[in-house]
Amino acid sequence: MQKILLIVVIVLLSGCTAYQRDSNRLATALNTQSPERVLAQLQDAEPKARDNAQFHLNKGLLAFLTGDFDSAITTLSLAKKEMSVLEATSISENVGAGTLSETLRSYSGYPTDRVMVHNILALSYLFKNELEGARVEILQADIAMKKLAEKDSLNGQLASAHLIAGIVYELLNEQSNALISYRFAQDIITQRVMPLPLGLKQALLRMSFKLGAEQQFVNYQKRFPDLPKPSQKTDNQVFVLYFDGVVSHKVERTVVLPSQNFAQLIRISMPDYPRVEQRIRGAQLRLSKQQVRTEIVENVDDLVREDLERETPSILLLTTTRALAKYELVRRVTQKDNLVGLLLNLATVATENADLRSWNMLPGNIQFGYLETTENEIQINGFNDRPEKINILKGSKNMILINSLSDHVFHYQQL
Amino acid sequence: MKTQKNLWAALAVTFILTACSTSVERIDAQEQIDLSGAWNDTDSQLVAREMIDDSLSRPWIVQFVTQTGKDPAVIVGSVKNLSHEHINTNTFVANMERELINSGKVQFVASAVARQEVRAERGDQDLNATAESRNVARQEYGADFMMQGQINTIIDMEGKTQVRYYQVNLELISIKDNRKVWVGEKKIKKLVRNSRLRQ
Secondary structure (H helix, E strand, O other): HHHHHHHHHHHHHHHHHHHHHHHHHHHHHHHOOOOHHHHHHHOOOOHHHHHHHHHHHHHHHHHHOOOOHHHHHHHHHHHHHHHHOOEEEEEHHHHHHHHOOEEEEOOOOOOOHHHHHHHHHHHHHHHHHOOOHHHHHHHHHHHHHHOOOEEEEEEOHHHHHHHHHHHEEEEEEEEHHHHHHHHHHHHHHOOOOOOOOOHHHHHHHHHHHHHHHHHHHHHHHHHHOOOOOOOOOEEEEEEEEEOOOOOOOOOOOOOEEEEOOOOEEEEEEEEEEEOOOOOOOOOEEEEEOOOEEEEEEEEEEHHHHHHHHHHHHHHHHHHOOOHHHHHHHHHHHHHOOOHHHHHHHHHHHOOOOOOOOOOOOOOOOOEEEEEEEEOOOOOOOOOOOOOOEEEEOOEEEEEEEOOOOOOOOOEEEEE | OHHHHHHHHHHHHHHHHOOOOOOOOOOOOOOOOOOOOOOOOHHHHHHHHHHHHHHHHHHHHHHHHHHHHHEEEEEEEEEEEEEEOOOOOHHHHHHHHHHHHHOOEEEEEEOHHHHHHHHHHHHHHHHHHHOOOOOOOOOOOOOOOEEEEEEEEEEEEOOOOEEEEEEEEEEEOOOOOOEEEEEEEEEEEEEEEEOEEEE
């Protein structure tokens, strides 16, 4: 009976890793296949309940990239709710993770996921022409970031979330809130020792000028002396976000060693991100007289690596503790029955899998560009080198999202 | 052997705790239930009732009746959601409309969307209804006042505890001259403690 149970446990746990491999394969496929095709394949998957949050995050993001904003909102809201419930610690899952495998814990999302979900939801509402809904999401992103904030750490603090908030506030003519959000974005980018995108510098100048915040405006003028003074009358405004590439996914690093007396095998598996050389590619906005290139606001790939790095000490502690417990269990069982001991050892080795789950279809980095123009047509050159022409109405505010994974260009316009 | 038994016991507990079934129980629609601490139907109904009661007990209504000799005609405009939650303001507007109509103190004019549909029907009657039953155009009742407002929230938190503060502001504006004749405010404060443990 015990042998059968052992086999069942091994089969169940190997199922977890098979699903994870599929999920990572699909994330990689995004580089060569359209989001529509990857979404169709992902929908065929049948995740375990404990993988639901990750499944819904990926499914929602793919729906968003295909332009199905209703589905994206439904699915990502579900993921958001699941992650919120899973914030509380589960005793049963901890027992499972502590005794058998890390993968028995429900995926509750990393800090980056918890904020990015609001970013994608805000953009979904925006491109669905529901500016009020987008405003709700940026407020929720702010709450999520405040919850995650730690002293002297940028844990869960996303410049892109503040930037999107600034744009949404600007679209709503809430200039004071917009300036505050742009300043938060600037603080985070500065703390990450990244160059400030031109679009953000312009936003800080523009908002402090419009608000009449003289001292701040003078300070920004000193900091950005190359930028012209904003004009009283604003031309057509175009905010452009560019999602570039796909974030890295985790791999398993495993060590299998014989015990000191060669009586049993001990396996330690840890999740890790492989070293990759990131190629950051920008998009170009072209008008007859000017040209703007999008610049990086958020390196999501760096953020997910930092998330894992922050968790690594506790994962390592739990993994080694579990290995010791498994070793002791096998030793005692072997003393009673060699065969059962051997089978149990094989089971302990087979069930020792690293948790490779992550929101592995997020964009690799997020870029931003801004322009003001009196022209009514702009040309966008994305990574695919298929220029897209966008018509803009006179006196309008426009938000455009392009990505390197598909030809979709999403456009929100308000007069 | 004892350790092995513990392992199986731990496994059994894990599977038992993860198993749960769905149960459904019918409850009174008026029953006050707070599950998440978010804005819910109870908040919507209570705020609508209290604010409409307040608005109808103020001097503007008596002054209007004295001056014109008729009950004021009111329309509910938009209620902006400036909160942290996706609040369905249509439900809140519907609750206010119900309270206003049922008060019997004001005449109530249909919303802009509803009016368009009624006008289409009237246009159809113009072509197809008998002369005796036909309702002609240009007989609409014009509203004297429009109610507008917004829902705001402030969230304060410490660890797993949140204080959710909702503030609903409504104002009644005279359509004739843009005078604000009544401004109402209703606050709701909720203390939400999220569990640190789950199943």
